[in-house]
Amino acid sequence: MADRPVLFDYELSANAYAVRLMAGLIGIAHDRRPVDVYPGRETEGADFRALNPRGTVPVWVEDGEVLTSVAAILWHMARGAPAWQGGDRAAETIEWLAFAERDLAAADAARLDAMLGLASPVVDPVAAARRAFRILDDRLARQGIDGAGFLVGAEPTVADVAAFPAVALAIDFGEALEAYPKLRAWTRRMRALPGFVTTPGVPDHL
């Protein structure tokens, strides 16, 4: 029998939280290896770079395979659960999965700047995060017209899981989401899913 997958995890990382959330929602047993990203800068060390040259968390290691993109990790985790991959709307699911990993990175940069004073790789991350939230809010508004409560269809997919942490943790940089009513309603639907797990910073009520 294969070893359990290992998550190289950091409690404060939004993308690492996405992986923990996915594991909870689908029910995937795994081992956690906490990484001292801050203040220990373990991700800059030679040992960690040998595992992941990009120096980012999360990292998912399973059967000798090393995954470092949150989109790839979530897609891989959902391989036995086609509904989470969007069923016959897989391409659209990947579209929004990619959006989450690429455009919502600004929200995490804004958080880490506000919380820890870490320099942002994105110029004006708060403004960039708000632009991404506007796009998501508009998407959910259009989905609502079709009677669908999630980013792709009526059921949640990996794209929703990838997007949730950046949105739910926006309060960490002072963004209370007052201007994004559809996003707030969507976070409530996410929280109600069986197997949902939270992380420090996610408000009880949005």
Next chain:
Amino acid sequence: MSRTDDPVALDEWYVVGRPEDLSIGRPVATRLLGAELTLGLAGGAVTAVETETGRALPVTLAYGHVWTTLGTPTRGLPPIAEFDETDRRLATCGAVHVRASGLRLVENFLDMAHFPFVHTDILGVEDRPTVEPYDCEIRRDVDEVWATNCRFWQPQAAANAAGGQMSDYLYRVARPFTVLLYKTCPSDPARQDVIGLLIQPTDEDRSIAYAFVLVVDAVSSTTEIIHFQQTIFLQDRIILENQRPRLLPLSPRAETPTRADLSSIAYRRWLKEKGLRFGIDRREAA
């Protein structure tokens, strides 16, 4: 804002960083009491300069952190005897930025009533919310505020806790912006872990919080210990950033009675006696 003129705030030592975050040739800009500071390394020694005036400030390395002052403190750093015990491990948890008065952070640290609701299933459980009576006094001999005989049921009191325990707490506010907590060590009930919250008040309504943990724990990795504390403090951060006003009112009547408990009342009275102004909501001052 520019540097405060509050002598009570100026004449104290403050943490402004950790030595390992400084590297040669790369000055670090930070703030203290409204003044810009530049930290650096020169010949292996940590330096601190008030940026606007170019004035070199005194620097002390202690308890895993860099300390400095803008004024002339009448006393040194608070003594922490446990740092002499060689079987203890020190973990410093880095810097967390909070948009609130540093005094708010101290008061939150003293408040046990929030454990079940903010640190649910870690430092408290929702069906055991009661804070049992404890003792609190301003200790004139050392000029500190102490809360003793505090007891609280905790499902996961520390990184190495295997199950719930009745934790015994002793709180020690050693300086207006420096507070220590001594609590039952899960691996050795005869001893106490020490947790320090060291605050760098950057502006009246903004702070950087540094925490250290000095534990008797042969099991947990340093990373696990740091993550445990970071988790706890980030739960507090949300509460702190949403408190209004951001500055600390001194009158207990200014806020709900549940928060204005014994240790909070003593702390506020002690601050009032000192005549501290920095970080205090002065609108109600009469």
